[in-house]
Amino acid sequence: MKTHIAFTRAPIVPPAATTTAREIGAVLEFSGVVRESENGQKIPGLRYEAYEPMARTQLEKICAELSAKHACEEIWFIHRLDFVPVGEASLFIRINARHRGPALALMAELIDRLKADVPVWKISDVLH
Amino acid sequence: MKTHIAFTRAPIVPPAATTTAREIGAVLEFSGVVRESENGQKIPGLRYEAYEPMARTQLEKICAELSAKHACEEIWFIHRLDFVPVGEASLFIRINARHRGPALALMAELIDRLKADVPVWKISDVLH
Amino acid sequence: MKIKILTFAQTRTQLGFDEKDFECHAGETPREILRRLAPQFDPGKTIRVAVNQEYADWDQPVGNASELALIPPVSGG
Amino acid sequence: MKIKILTFAQTRTQLGFDEKDFECHAGETPREILRRLAPQFDPGKTIRVAVNQEYADWDQPVGNASELALIPPVSGG
Secondary structure: OEEEEEEEOOOOOOOOOOOOOOOOOEEEEEEEEOOOEEOOEEOOEEEEEEOHHHHHHHHHHHHHHHHHHOOOOEEEEEEEOEEEEOOOEEEEEEEEEOOHHHHHHHHHHHHHHHHHHOOEEEEHHHOO | OEEEEEEEOOOOOOOOOOOOOOOOOEEEEEEEEOOOEEOOEEOOEEEEEEOHHHHHHHHHHHHHHHHHHOOOOEEEEEEEOEEEEOOOEEEEEEEEEOOHHHHHHHHHHHHHHHHHHOOEEEEHHHOO | OEEEEEOOHHHHHHHOOOEEEEEOOOOOOHHHHHHHHOOOOOOOOOOEEEEOOEEEOOOOOOOOOOEEEEEOOOOOO | OEEEEEOOHHHHHHHOOOEEEEEOOOOOOHHHHHHHHOOOOOOOOOOEEEEOOEEEOOOOOOOOOOEEEEEOOOOOO
């Protein structure tokens, strides 16, 4: 399993889809987009910060752990930091797998784990 | 909920991502790609056929039923027909939703239902 | 009345045509129509029938339907 | 020995710095180090601590770690 983890301060550009492995049958992509309201208030966007080296280590461990459970071939993970305006993606994940079942399961668990354990924060000081 | 259903005989081009609704927080895309072996044999590709008007009606019903269960805003469904070479997508689905949970659940169930009830066939005469 | 019979995938190979207009009457069921059209053909348990583009019962009269399709196990995606 | 203390999100606001080198010894736990650094600060149940970029126990000595980070509830995605 290959993992590509990146943090960027620019708008996320999904990397070229390289299904070089000819046994890939499922490509699943998730974009997490900033919504126009947060806790009932209209916002211009959200500001994200990360403890980058630890976030990267955590993500690598989580991806290794999850792909042992759900057979997937390759994972791309990109999190945008700093200000992300409404309507733009703060998160992009692509999973290549032979079959859709493991890709869907890994995607769901990876996002759950991101939101539980990876040191990335949504900063609310632009909300007010 | 808006549904866009298309069958195409050309390579699938994902439609432009229009997250016009500013309450979309999750965009989930699935591509089903033809693998290089089918039942243990190397193949050049697969040939698909559909009973198109019925497939469309079934998909509309299935999408309506599933989005009543899993709150999603918009679904794009594209199935390629005729010959699809190895490494190219036979299926593309995009789901826009406020939250990832319903998008992931709807995606999983929509593909399951496609494979159970929608009159589209993988033709094996290119396998031999 | 005439009903249009459509076949797909292996049912096309088994029956040797992809569509055919066939004379029938409203009280006939899909099973009876098929039996007259192709006495050797047995839909078994895996082939479904669609009447006017909806899954239907093999033993329910077709009424004034205009289309009857044989639906072998699907395999899209 | 010196340990680098990092803060994020609300812990940065609460402590008023984002990183600081702080004198400590290997037998001290994160809780003890924080108590000396900021006696008014209580991590409560929601703020975790990471030692050398791994989640750690507030009451386990830091050993020869070089980095101690306060991890308030995360909210990425």
